[in-house]
Amino acid sequence: MMISAIEEVTGPIAPPDEQAALRAVLRLNSLTKPPGSLGQLEALAVRLAGISKTEQPSYGTRTVVVMAADHGVCCEGVSAFPQEVTVQMAYNFLSGGAAVNVLARQAGASVQFVDIGIQAELEHPELINRKVRPGTDNMAAGPAMSREEALEAVLVGVKVAQEAIKSGTEILITGEMGIGNTTASAAILCALGGLPPEAAVGRGTGINDERLLHKIEVVERALRVNAPNPADPVDVLSKVGGLEIAGLAGLILGAAAARVPVILDGFISGAAALVAKAIAPESTAYMIASHVSNEQGHKLMLECLGLEALLDLGLRLGEGTGGVLSLHLIEAVSRIMTEMATFESAGVSGAEGK
Numbered sequence: 001m002m003i004s005a006i007e008e009v010t011g012p013i014a015p016p017d018e019q020a021a022l023r024a025v026l027r028l029n030s031l032t033k034p035p036g037s038l039g040q041l042e043a044l045a046v047r048l049a050g051i052s053k054t055e056q057p058s059y060g061t062r063t064v065v066v067m068a069a070d071h072g073v074c075c076e077g078v079s080a081f082p083q084e085v086t087v088q089m090a091y092n093f094l095s096g097g098a099a100v101n102v103l104a105r106q107a108g109a110s111v112q113f114v115d116i117g118i119q120a121e122l123e124h125p126e127l128i129n130r131k132v133r134p135g136t137d138n139m140a141a142g143p144a145m146s147r148e149e150a151l152e153a154v155l156v157g158v159k160v161a162q163e164a165i166k167s168g169t170e171i172l173i174t175g176e177m178g179i180g181n182t183t184a185s186a187a188i189l190c191a192l193g194g195l196p197p198e199a200a201v202g203r204g205t206g207i208n209d210e211r212l213l214h215k216i217e218v219v220e221r222a223l224r225v226n227a228p229n230p231a232d233p234v235d236v237l238s239k240v241g242g243l244e245i246a247g248l249a250g251l252i253l254g255a256a257a258a259r260v261p262v263i264l265d266g267f268i269s270g271a272a273a274l275v276a277k278a279i280a281p282e283s284t285a286y287m288i289a290s291h292v293s294n295e296q297g298h299k300l301m302l303e304c305l306g307l308e309a310l311l312d313l314g315l316r317l318g319e320g321t322g323g324v325l326s327l328h329l330i331e332a333v334s335r336i337m338t339e340m341a342t343f344e345s346a347g348v349s350g351a352e353g354k
């Protein structure tokens with residue numbers, strides 16, 4: 001029953017509007033600059049035009065959705081920080097003090113904080129409580145969660161996207177919090193991207209060499225014990241995923257179905273995007289890769305997604321920080337497409353030939 005619920009969401013995902021993309025190319029070439037001279041911003045303008053069906057795309061209401069959950073695999077010692085940081089940081093997000101809150105304020109975005117699987121019970125007026133279960137089980141010893149729970153978490157994400165869009169959100173940004181989630185993300189990259197653990201596993205919050213080797217071994221064990229089926233993304237999610245990763249996969253699918261662009265943050269968001277792509281390949285047309293993270297494996301992950309990142313700032317934080325930073329570039333593109341003079345309007349001569 002729940003599978004058909006996902007199909008109901010992914011069914012309407014349509015390809016971007018080629019006509020609008022073409023109009024964007026024509027407009028870019030009519031603006032007072034040598035053709036192509038705005039580089040990647042031009043490619044972004046064309047993609048956004050196709051997504052939003054207009055050669056002058058602009059996004060007023062911007063929403064970062066931070067999905068948070070705990071990871072049973074923390075008991076294996078895979079993070080530099082203790083598991084209780086997840087709930088402690090939850091209150092930091094809710095009171096506006098996390099990095100993503102600061103950067104979102106600067107970029108004119110609001111932050112929604114969703115508890116999709118934190119172990120502790122939280123109480124806060126701003127909290128969106130969509131807890132599917134209080135944290136996952138240790139994926140190195142068995143499945144992280146059941147198939148039903150993974151599906152439920154995906155549908156939570158779809159619903160969060162739908163509700164945000166219904167209340168006016170025009171662009172979504174993925175964010176997350178969950179100590180241990182780079183381990184789950186690396187395992188997903190191995191399962192869906194076919195990478196060996198030593199290429200997919202990185203240092204997360206900053207583990208040393210010894211712990212890195214151990215983390216690689218934990219991911220190897222998780223893959224061996226669970227044998228996730230790469231042809232079945234929900235199987236991968238349930239066996240070696242996380243609740244916030246499942247929720248973000250749903251958020252991405254919900255955005256794509258509504259033709260709303262969705263900005264991907266770093267490594268964990270990328271793992272969610274891999275799942276979304278495996279469920280509905282056409283959803284990648286709606287994904288914008290904000291940055292390439294310092295986390296080992298993220299470059300290869302973006303290659304698996306077929307996306308080129310806008311920024312390379314050496315970030316390795318998550319939360320949606322790189323995502324909201326890229327809003328400044330998206331705003332730049334909007335202004336170029338709406339405010340810049342054309343050769344004709346400014347009376348500037350065009351190129352004479354090469």
Ligand SMILES: Cc1cc2ncn([C@H]3O[C@H](COP(=O)(O)O)[C@@H](O)[C@H]3O)c2cc1C
Nearest residue numbers: 079081176177178179180181182204205318
């Ligand atoms: C204080 C603090 C704030 C964070 N904000 C995001 N993360 C990031 O680090 C975690 C993933 O790394 P690992 O897999 O190594 O645990 C996630 O919570 C991610 O969002 C944070 C981590 C910490 C410690």
Ligand SMILES: O=C(O)c1cccnc1
Nearest residue numbers: 204266267293316317318
């Ligand atoms: O790229 C990310 O999102 C990331 C990397 C390290 C730790 N937390 C998040």
